Amino acid sequence: MFRIPKHIGVIPDGNRRWAKKHGFNKEDGYSYGLEPGLQLLHIAQKYGIQELTYYGFTVDNCKRPKKQVMAFSQACIDAIKMVQQENATIRVIGNTQSACFPEELLPYANMELQPASSKDIMNVNFLINYGWEWDMKNNWASRNIPRVDLVLRWGGMCRLSGFLPIQTVYADFYIIKELWPDYEDTQFTDALQWYQMQDITLGG
Amino acid sequence: MFRIPKHIGVIPDGNRRWAKKHGFNKEDGYSYGLEPGLQLLHIAQKYGIQELTYYGFTVDNCKRPKKQVMAFSQACIDAIKMVQQENATIRVIGNTQSACFPEELLPYANMELQPASSKDIMNVNFLINYGWEWDMKNNWASRNIPRVDLVLRWGGMCRLSGFLPIQTVYADFYIIKELWPDYEDTQFTDALQWYQMQDITLGG
Numbered sequence: 001m002f003r004i005p006k007h008i009g010v011i012p013d014g015n016r017r018w019a020k021k022h023g024f025n026k027e028d029g030y031s032y033g034l035e036p037g038l039q040l041l042h043i044a045q046k047y048g049i050q051e052l053t054y055y056g057f058t059v060d061n062c063k064r065p066k067k068q069v070m071a072f073s074q075a076c077i078d079a080i081k082m083v084q085q086e087n088a089t090i091r092v093i094g095n096t097q098s099a100c101f102p103e104e105l106l107p108y109a110n111m112e113l114q115p116a117s118s119k120d121i122m123n124v125n126f127l128i129n130y131g132w133e134w135d136m137k138n139n140w141a142s143r144n145i146p147r148v149d150l151v152l153r154w155g156g157m158c159r160l161s162g163f164l165p166i167q168t169v170y171a172d173f174y175i176i177k178e179l180w181p182d183y184e185d186t187q188f189t190d191a192l193q194w195y196q197m198q199d200i201t202l203g204g
Numbered sequence: 205m206f207r208i209p210k211h212i213g214v215i216p217d218g219n220r221r222w223a224k225k226h227g228f229n230k231e232d233g234y235s236y237g238l239e240p241g242l243q244l245l246h247i248a249q250k251y252g253i254q255e256l257t258y259y260g261f262t263v264d265n266c267k268r269p270k271k272q273v274m275a276f277s278q279a280c281i282d283a284i285k286m287v288q289q290e291n292a293t294i295r296v297i298g299n300t301q302s303a304c305f306p307e308e309l310l311p312y313a314n315m316e317l318q319p320a321s322s323k324d325i326m327n328v329n330f331l332i333n334y335g336w337e338w339d340m341k342n343n344w345a346s347r348n349i350p351r352v353d354l355v356l357r358w359g360g361m362c363r364l365s366g367f368l369p370i371q372t373v374y375a376d377f378y379i380i381k382e383l384w385p386d387y388e389d390t391q392f393t394d395a396l397q398w399y400q401m402q403d404i405t406l407g408g
Contacts, residue, residue: 166369
């Protein structure tokens, strides 16, 4: 492949629909999204993607039933623990001032970007208790996160749902109809193939 | 139809590709986009859409060859003249401080929203010499434009290209593969049908 996106945004939607479909409680879906997240990271590394940003959860998501809030928070904590084992620089972006922000993740939160010591080290960002309003009201709090080239969204919806509005102004969006726990590497490689055919103008 | 978007964003992309395909110079494509714009407005009125925002041209577009810049500016002026004949409140949003902003459109520019005197009057907005950076740097200059429910983009690309990043955070995007001058009403009604099936959560 000749043109590889530098920075991919990942919207892992569909965990609750997947749980329902398989006869589980809605909140049980999130843990089935962990392994897919790691698998995607590995194939992204293989293709030389420099940066990934996962949409963890938002300030608005925290208005959901408590069981769900606890379940997706825990899944995010577990995801970050998994990525700690990888060759990656982890950053967490979100509102740390509310009770919804998991204490365990404070050490990663809203850090200035450390230049990666080697180009083999991937930047992996997680939006945790993120909100586009919070981002804008805090003088573009996420401004250290670079432009997103390609947004991948699972679960069939064609929308950003508040995902980094400024970084995505020129991004291409690729929608995968399968639910996130049904992730397969071919979905990712199909997206990269599709991305080859997009004409990048950056608004010009 | 039971659920109609209140505010539709229109990205009329593909004029230059259409011109090339028909053996014209690139800059000759824009005038073929005028009639489609009016046709879309009429069908939107018929379905009770309250507000339309057309993506005219951007600050970045003005870096293109002068012939093209003159052609798309003129097409926008002509489009607004056409909409003046309709039952609509016209607003223009964009950077009036640069030479690229057409003088003729100054009377419409960056006005406060006038409440429509009757609900039969549609709000029709044009982004003219608009830039997302200009918008953000000017304390969200477009803040009087309300949330966009549905973005329709012609020409096959699945991206926003800087179109109102804040208003579109929760918008659904519907991509039409045909080029803008090949507009047909069925493309619009198909989009409305598709919109029925989208589950609106506003980030919740």
